[in-house]
Amino acid sequence: MIGRLDGEVLTPGDTGYDELRRTFVHAGRPALVVRCRGAGDVAAALDHARTEGLTVSVRGGGHHTAGFATNDGGIVLDLSYLDGVEVVDPARRLVRIGGGATWGRVSKTLAGYGLALSSGDTANVGVGGLLLGGGIGWLTRRYGLALDAVVAADVVLADGTPVRASATQHQDLYWALRGGGGNLGVVTAFELVAQPVTDVVYGTVRYPGERAADVLRHWARHAAAAPDELTSAVDLAPGDGPAMLSVCYAGGDPAAAETAVRPLRPDVPELGDDLRPVPYPEILAELPGLPPGFRMAVRSTFVREFTPALIEALVAASAAPMVAVNVRALGGAVDRVAPDATAFAHRGHAALVTAVAMGDELAVAHGEPLLDELMRRIDPYVTGAYPNFASTDRPADVAAMYPAATRRRLAAVKRTYDPGNVFRRNYNITPAD
Structure with missing residues (x-):
């Protein structure tokens, strides 16, 4: 049995077990779910997991589409009670966030102090998983990846x-946590430096689907020259x-935002736009509940250079009725x-491409080969993949x-902090790598 806990242990049949064994698009059947209240x-x-030889999954927000936050027959460490958000030093904008918090809670709490953190796009997504993998969102060009704001982390090995990992304590672990995924330990709290952000100008300009190539081509030509305050993306919806x-735009001035956005607008008839100043928390989307049987397949990669062939392949892929493409x-x-300052190894690229096939099991089974074919077609112009x-x-x-080089360095840190590879439900770096 597990020793004394402040939290709870749930087993199959217990109230709450069914909710916590599920993640965004996966449903495991762990032997135990432990709702942790502290380190x-x-x-x-x-x-207990080591003694019993159980597979360990760590569940923060539970939104990674590979399903790492659950398992069959193992143990799930649910961190959702560790959701505190505290501004510990307003003068330094130093924020302490529990490893089980979600970005919606973080953004709303920090808004009361006139602060924000560059996060992902979604309110429901967990802080821990996003920070450990990267953190590409709507303030990225202005303030960097979400993980770039991390100055310390409390970790259970x-x-x-x-x-405690920081620039002065366990520096190798501090380097590895920022981009190395869940390979090294369980982060119970992060400390980050937030930014003075209140309102932003946010929204979408819509264009006819048959002009998608023109839209993407024009945007690709001009996005890199935009001011850092402007983060932008093009979405190609499935089918037509x-x-x-x-x-x-990281600031609430509509005139400045329009000046920044104008060069990105192609000479294509617009179907409308909803650009407007809004408080930053309002741009983080709330993911809806998904119907039973909903599935999702995701591929991502980083653009080295935009070429006509790359743009043609992206537009062609989105012509399928179940494939959506995002270029950020x-x-x-x-x-x-x-x-090499962090374990996130993909700086210096023009854009991130994400392609998604979604729907029921049959639709995704049809869509996955299309995603793989897209990755093959664009391979000469892209590199790497985004763990999140x-x-x-x-x-x-x-x-x-x-x-x-990154993998070798991560493996050395792994040998120090997790030589038995207890944390392997992730994009796993083994101690032998």
């Missing part, structure tokens, strides 16, 4: 030892749906961090996410 609970659960230019501008503050936007778990995925 002591995490340590006790890990001790595989043997139950609590440590519209092409959409989405923008977020990078650069700006992302590239002002040294490539993926649904497969193959050796090739890990190799794409972590280039050889």
Whole structure:
């Protein structure tokens, strides 16, 4: 049995078990779900897992589409009680966030202080998973990846030892946590430096689907020259749906935002736009409940250069009725961090491409080969993969996410902090890599 806990242990049949065994698009059947209330609970659960030889999954928001946050027959460490958000030093804008918090809670709490953090796009998504993998969102070009704001983390290691990782303590672990995924330990709290953001100008300009190539071509030509305050993306809807230019200007001045956005607008008839100043928390979408049987397959990669062939392939892929394509501008503050400063290995690229097939099991089965074919077609113009936007778990995925030099360095940290590879429900770096 697990030692004394402040939280609870749920087993099949207990109230709440069915909810916590499920993630965004996956449903496992773990032997135990431990609802942790602190580092002591995490340590006790890990001790039990080691003793019993149980697979360990860590559940924050539970939105990774590879389903790492659940398993069959193992133990799930649910961190949802660890959801505190505290501004510990307003003068330094220093914020402490529990490893089980979600970005919606974070953004609303910080808004009361006139602050924000560059996060993902979605209110429901967990802080921990996004920070450990990267954090590409609507303030990225202005303030960098979400993980670039992390200055310290409280971590429970595989043997139950609590440590603090920062630029002065366990520096190798601090480097590895920022981009290395869940490979090194369970983060019970992060400390980050927030930014003075209140309102932003946000919205979408819609164009006819048959002009998607023109929209994407024009945007690709001009997005890199936009001011850092402007983060933008083009969405190609499945089938004959519209092409959409989405923008977020990090500031509430509509005139300045329009000046920044104007060069991105192609000479194509618009179907309308909804650009407007809004409080930052309002741009984080609330993911709806999904119908039974809903599935999602995701591929992502980074653009080295936009070419006519790349644009043609992206537009062709979105012509399928179940495939959506998103192309998001990078650069700006992302590239002002040294490539080896963190374990996130994909700085210096023009954009992130994400392709998604979604629907019932049959639709996704038809869509996955289309995604793989798209990745093959665009391979000459892209590189790598983004750990937070993926649904497969193959050796090739890990190799794409972590280039050889990064992987070797991560493996060395893994040998120090998790030599038994307890934390392997992730894009796994083994101690032997």
